[in-house]
Amino acid sequence: MSDETGGRGEVTYESEGFIGTITLRRPEKRNALDFALWLSLSEVLRKAVQDSEVRVILLKGAGDSFCSGLDLSPTNEVIRLLSEKPSADQKIRLFDIIKRVQAIYTELEVLRVPTIAVIQGHCLGAGLELVCSCDMRFCSSDALFGLPEPRFGIITDIGGLQRLPKVVGRGKAREMAFRGHSIGADEAKRIGLVNEVFDTQEMLFVQASKIGKEIAVNAPLAVQGAKEVLLHSEDVSASRSLEYNAARSAMILPSGDLQESFRSYSEKRDPKFKGN
Numbered sequence: 001m002s003d004e005t006g007g008r009g010e011v012t013y014e015s016e017g018f019i020g021t022i023t024l025r026r027p028e029k030r031n032a033l034d035f036a037l038w039l040s041l042s043e044v045l046r047k048a049v050q051d052s053e054v055r056v057i058l059l060k061g062a063g064d065s066f067c068s069g070l071d072l073s074p075t076n077e078v079i080r081l082l083s084e085k086p087s088a089d090q091k092i093r094l095f096d097i098i099k100r101v102q103a104i105y106t107e108l109e110v111l112r113v114p115t116i117a118v119i120q121g122h123c124l125g126a127g128l129e130l131v132c133s134c135d136m137r138f139c140s141s142d143a144l145f146g147l148p149e150p151r152f153g154i155i156t157d158i159g160g161l162q163r164l165p166k167v168v169g170r171g172k173a174r175e176m177a178f179r180g181h182s183i184g185a186d187e188a189k190r191i192g193l194v195n196e197v198f199d200t201q202e203m204l205f206v207q208a209s210k211i212g213k214e215i216a217v218n219a220p221l222a223v224q225g226a227k228e229v230l231l232h233s234e235d236v237s238a239s240r241s242l243e244y245n246a247a248r249s250a251m252i253l254p255s256g257d258l259q260e261s262f263r264s265y266s267e268k269r270d271p272k273f274k275g276n
Helices: 035-050 077-082 088-109 126-131 160-168 170-179 185-190 201-216 220-233 238-252 256-266
Strands: 002-006 011-016 019-024 056-061 115-119 122-124 136-140 144-146 182-184 196-198
Touching: 011 035, 019 035, 019 201, 035 077, 035 088, 056 126, 056 201, 077 088, 088 126, 115 126, 115 201, 122 126, 126 160, 136 185, 136 201, 160 170, 182 185, 185 196, 196 201, 220 238
Parallel strands: 019 056, 056 115, 115 136, 122 144, 136 196
Antiparallel strands: 002 011, 011 019, 144 182
8 A cells, every 4th residue: 555645745645456546635625726736636646647556546535525616715826816916927827827727637537547536525616627527426415516616707717618518418517607506416416417426425435435446356458448438539520439449449459358358257257357
């Protein structure tokens, strides 16, 4: 088991077996996001990429909330910048920060392994945008989701307006982006924002870990290949996606894991995949 810390210790990475866990650790602020935390998250994502053993990543928030969104306190570099007298230089700096944070969320989205967002309590604003970068989302019954940016005169700008419609559809994404309201766990499940709702936070953490382990015992080349094809398919035509799918499948079919699946089937045992 490894336990590593990124940045100022506000995001940590742990791994045990084939499961990696990224945790936002500002529980006293409901894991509100500031620029330092985003940089810490980027460092931790690089650690996860370098972990050749990990097959699934869980993304969590410490405490009673996953993430309450942008930290609005003056200690946040972004808030300090927004509080300055408007100028061309200010707008350029703000543009650069937004682009940098967008890139961090994309780093999460394109991780080679499946990612599972484990959500309790608040999941708002930039926190909701963060979980939309994950492959799957599970929550407890106390979870609350929303994009409150229009209530503060802010445009949602870290990928939520691009990713949320792919998750919940055009109409619901627009409603959330325009109204700035919040929805509960049951409504999130109904519109497809989360895969499943669990009664308590304890059940959520147990079941999310169980699902992660179920994925991790599968052949990693096949799972990672499926993720690549799914990501590729979102931005190209069906014919181009099918061509890429065929090429990606042909790359991994002659593998040691495929032979292991044949052997385990004939020997009536569970396969032990090695990712080769």
